[in-house]
Amino acid sequence: MRGGTVNRVLLAVVGLLLLALGGAVLAVGLGAPPPRWWIHSGPHDALLTEAERTRWEHTDWWWPAVIGGLAVLVLLALWWLTAALRRRRPADILIDTGDGDGALLRGRTLEAAVAEDAARPRGVASASVVLAGRRKAPGVRARLRLEPDAQPRAVLAEFTDQALARARESAGLPSLPAEVRLKAVRHRAERVT
Numbered sequence: 001m002r003g004g005t006v007n008r009v010l011l012a013v014v015g016l017l018l019l020a021l022g023g024a025v026l027a028v029g030l031g032a033p034p035p036r037w038w039i040h041s042g043p044h045d046a047l048l049t050e051a052e053r054t055r056w057e058h059t060d061w062w063w064p065a066v067i068g069g070l071a072v073l074v075l076l077a078l079w080w081l082t083a084a085l086r087r088r089r090p091a092d093i094l095i096d097t098g099d100g101d102g103a104l105l106r107g108r109t110l111e112a113a114v115a116e117d118a119a120r121p122r123g124v125a126s127a128s129v130v131l132a133g134r135r136k137a138p139g140v141r142a143r144l145r146l147e148p149d150a151q152p153r154a155v156l157a158e159f160t161d162q163a164l165a166r167a168r169e170s171a172g173l174p175s176l177p178a179e180v181r182l183k184a185v186r187h188r189a190e191r192v193t
Contacts, residue, residue: 007080007083007084024038028040088132089107089130089131089132090107090131090132090133090134090135090138091106091107092104092105092106092107092135093105093106093107093110093131093135093138093171093173094135094136095171095172095173096172097172105171107131107138110131110138110167110171111129111130111131112129113167113170114129114140114142114163114164114167115127115128115129115142117162117163117166117167118142118144118159118163120163121155121158121159121162122150123146123147123149123150123151123154123155124144124145124146124147124150124155125145125146125147125185126144126145127142127143127144127145128142128143129141129142129143130142132179133177138173138176139176139177139178139179140164140167140176140177140178140179141178141179141181142159142178142179142180142181143180143181143183144159144180144181144182144183145183145184145185146182146183146184146185147185148184148185150184152182155182156180156182159178159180160178164176164178
């Protein structure tokens with residue numbers, strides 16, 4: 001959850017900076033007067049003069065520093081891309097059948113079964129369940145929406161003892177860690193006459 005938020009915030013900040021810089025360059029290129037802090041004087045001014053481009057060219061540290069900096073930027077971009085493309089939920093769960101082979105259980109099937117079991121108890125308005133973790137060691141993230149008269153401790157105990165235990169036993173998993181978030185359903189105030 002937090003990783004997705006950080007990713008969105010970073011993308012928004014980088015996007016806004018690039019948009020502001022591109023808009024400023026476009027405005028000056030179209031003839032708008034440049035602001036005081038602008039590094040160039042007009043639309044026909046070169047981005048870098050020849051003196052600025054060749055200033056550090058003959059020093060020993062310049063090219064290794066440029067190549068090293070660009071390599072770090074490329075590695076960070078690749079890391080960010082793989083983190084964004086990485087699957088957060090296991091599509092299948094590997095179940096040990098005891099005969100040396102294994103069976104695959106679809107993750108969505110287990111999610112639906114646990115969500116259906118979690119929504120049954122009295123006091124639960126709705127439940128949503130998402131698998132997390134790895135294929136051989138899955139975990140559960142559950143969100144339970146509680147009715148106004150529900151007792152959170154009892155609902156959580158029933159979820160752990162019933163829905164989660166059934167899922168763990170039916171999948172043959174030694175453990176099934178869970179993160180459960182409880183939220184109350186909004187309701188209107190009752191009229192008393």
